[in-house]
Amino acid sequence: MAxxxxxxxxxTSANNTDISNINIAEGCSPANVNNAxxxxxxxxxDLQAGTSGDTIPVTAGxxxxxxxxxxxxxxxxxxxxxxxxxxSITGLTTPLTTAQGGTGTASTTxxxxxxxxxxxxxxxxxxxxxxxxxxxxxxxxxxxxxLQTVAPSTSGNILTSNGTTWTxxxxxxxxxxxxxxxxxxxxxxxxxxxxxGTPAIRASGNVTSITDNGTGLYTINFTTAMPDxxxxxxxxxxxxxxxxxxxxxTGTAGGAAPTTSAVQVRMAYAPDNxxxxxxxxxxxxxx
Amino acid sequence: xxxxxxxxxxxxxxxxxxxxxxxxxxxxIAAKDVPTGKAYNIVDVxxxxxxxxxxxxxxxx
Numbered sequence: 383m384a385x386x387x388x389x390x391x392x393x394t395s396a397n398n399t400d401i402s403n404i405n406i407a408e409g410c411s412p413a414n415v416n417n418a419x420x421x422x423x424x425x426x427x428d429l430q431a432g433t434s435g436d437t438i439p440v441t442a443g444x445x446x447x448x449x450x451x452x453x454x455x456x457x458x459x460x461x462x463x464x465x466x467x468x469x470s471i472t473g474l475t476t477p478l479t480t481a482q483g484g485t486g487t488a489s490t491t492x493x494x495x496x497x498x499x500x501x502x503x504x505x506x507x508x509x510x511x512x513x514x515x516x517x518x519x520x521x522x523x524x525x526x527x528x529l530q531t532v533a534p535s536t537s538g539n540i541l542t543s544n545g546t547t548w549t550x551x552x553x554x555x556x557x558x559x560x561x562x563x564x565x566x567x568x569x570x571x572x573x574x575x576x577x578x579g580t581p582a583i584r585a586s587g588n589v590t591s592i593t594d595n596g597t598g599l600y601t602i603n604f605t606t607a608m609p610d611x612x613x614x615x616x617x618x619x620x621x622x623x624x625x626x627x628x629x630x631x632t633g634t635a636g637g638a639a640p641t642t643s644a645v646q647v648r649m650a651y652a653p654d655n656x657x658x659x660x661x662x663x664x665x666x667x668x669x
Numbered sequence: 670x671x672x673x674x675x676x677x678x679x680x681x682x683x684x685x686x687x688x689x690x691x692x693x694x695x696x697x698i699a700a701k702d703v704p705t706g707k708a709y710n711i712v713d714v715x716x717x718x719x720x721x722x723x724x725x726x727x728x729x730x
Contacts, residue, residue, distance in 0.1 A: 597721065
């Protein structure tokens with residue numbers, strides 16, 4: 383077989399007796415020697431130019447391939463430039479810069495709020511919109527604007543609404559002791575009603591209704607029950623006409639006992655205990 | 670509220686519940702303030718007599 387390219391050469395010297403049919407066996411003509419050398423150079427050039435069809439194996443420092451794609455496959459190499467060959471990078475020791483889409487740091491703390499963030503996070507982004515908060519102040523929402531604060535101000539002040547916002551204001555005095563230190567107790571229920579004609583309630587507190595049981599006899603029904611039946615019921619006919627002079631609030635002989643949800647009262651004329659309808663029945667309950 | 674709740678009391682007379690302006694409906698007040706088990710009627714206030722001379726003799730039909 384004619385040895386027309388290097389891959390057809392034999393690793394056994396004695397087998398290489400021609401080159402492209404030029405006899406170089408023992409005893410060949412001298413002319414064949416220079417012809418053989420020139421042919422050899424031509425074949426080397428073909429190899430270098432890639433026109434011979436031969437490839438240099440990976441084990442000899444080549445790629446074993448005739449194309450770049452086959453070469454990368456043979457070398458298990460990724461293509462340079464834009465490509466989809468690289469699907470995972472696990473061995474990077476230099477962090478990707480932010481310009482490369484990285485963080486520029488090997489730290490797993492990607493954004494350190496104490497050192498990497500400047501400025502004030504606005505309310506719209508979940509922040510407060512302020513960089514400092516007054517010590518011991520109460521925070522007030524302010525729409526999308528920065529939080530506002532209310533300072534404690536004077537000792538004893540309370541938060542007070544003006545219908546729009548809150549301020550620290552002097553506590554209302556309300557009931558104050560003029561002398562002594564005994565406590566005050568407010569009424570747990572009250573009602574002012576007309577017991578004549580068509581009985582009707584003028585004003586009430588913690589009362590859902592009154593029950594007109596008959597002449598001068600009423601039941602006061604509480605909205606929220608009393609804690610027990612040991613409360614105090616007081617009443618008057620103040621506001622009534624002179625015909626009610628001497629009216630007193632009494633219990634009902636043989637009538638209903640007070641319960642936590644209601645109390646029965648009777649308006650009676652004091653001199654003779656006559657039960658009478660009157661125009662102003664005022665009842666309050668204390669406990 | 671121009672409604673009243675009427676029921677017969679244990680003494681045989683008529684009890685009339687006068688609702689307060691407490692935020693409850695007349696039905697809610699009836700459920701709360703009419704004694705348990707008592708039948709009752711919700712009526713317009715105009716149906717209640719205004720002459721109470723013989724109030725203790727009233728009956729409900």
